[in-house]
């Protein structure tokens with residue numbers, strides 16, 4: 261938003277005189293625009309989700325089914341990231357408390373100058389906080405099926421969640437919805453297709469995410485193969501930017517094929533985690549992809565290689581692999597058929613089922629490297 265556009269404000273106020281007072285103060289200036297006055301606390305959240313103001317002011321003494329501070333709590337928990345200012349009178353003191361979503365308190369009576377100042381400063385603080393919370397997007401890819409993309413993406417996402425970053429996992433294998441079958445979600449579980457096409461709000465997103473018992477939230481692929489093409493690159497971009505506003509880390513399980521949607525995902529990714537195994541087809545395809553990524557102009561550091569099943573080399577030696585890739589792969593994960601098959605059958609992550617296993621430790625090490633990364637999260641630089 262540029263400086264010339266006014267900040268959009270919603271006031272939740274059931275006392276007409278107070279609403280009138282605020283209107284009067286705002287009439288004299290151009291910095292803030294009052295987009296609505298909501299008199300019923302029970303209708304406020306819907307209106308806020310609909311109109312997406314920059315700042316909301318709630319009267320602490322709001323009466324009705326949803327009282328003032330309860331509404332503030334609801335707005336805060338809704339995760340919309342819209343700051344709330346509580347308006348109150350001296351007889352009813354309220355403390356500023358960002359943890360509870362009270363970004364500032366305005367005591368009656370206040371001047372137009374004070375009102376504008378508080379709204380602008382709360383808005384700026386919220387913008388800064390959102391920027392420093394810049395999240396990371398990691399896509400797990402291989403130009404071939406059956407190499408462990410879905411297994412690794414799921415377990416990596418869970419491991420990242422365990423490391424304390426809120427994590428969302430996106431099923432980018434839009435045709436086959438690999439995570440659907442891995443997690444055994446019901447056919448009618450909502451998918452990316454259930455998002456509205458025009459104006460996706462964070463609340464819509466929360467409604468369609470699958471909350472997995474492993475602690476991460478998952479955006480599922482469409483339930484049928486032929487629905488995949490209904491998802492456009494633009495849809496995917498919108499969904500990602502929305503997810504990145506809410507989650508610290510977004511992980512995508514990619515399809516093996518490259519199309520418009522996967523290119524949008526590759527572009528947006530901080531790291532393309534490319535899974536390789538010791539078989540000649542994978543390696544040949546990996547080279548072809550490396551060539552394509554170079555042609556697109558991705559910096560070499562954007563791709564990190566994970567050798568999966570590193571201890572089961574099939575005819576190709578580690579030295580051969582290094583020679584072919586042109587460098588030593590950044591990560592490796594051992595093979596553990598028994599644990600992986602058992603956990604995948606039950607739809608649970610092995611990193612939780614057996615954290616002591618070598619394979620789990622391997623995955624956690626990759627997760628730590630990606631989450632920590634040794635770089636400032638706010639830098640905004642692409643690797």
Ligand SMILES: Nc1ncnc2c1ncn2[C@@H]1O[C@H](COP(=O)(O)OP(=O)(O)O)[C@@H](O)[C@H]1O
Nearest residue numbers: 405406407408409410411569594595596597600
């Ligand atoms: N490190 C591993 N050790 C043992 N089995 C594995 C390992 N990684 C993947 N697998 C197995 O390989 C198969 C393919 O894995 P999957 O994650 O579905 O691959 P992709 O998504 O690339 O098609 C699965 O049966 C899975 O159990």
Ligand SMILES: [Mg+2]
Nearest residue numbers: 409410433438
């Ligand atoms: Mg898969």
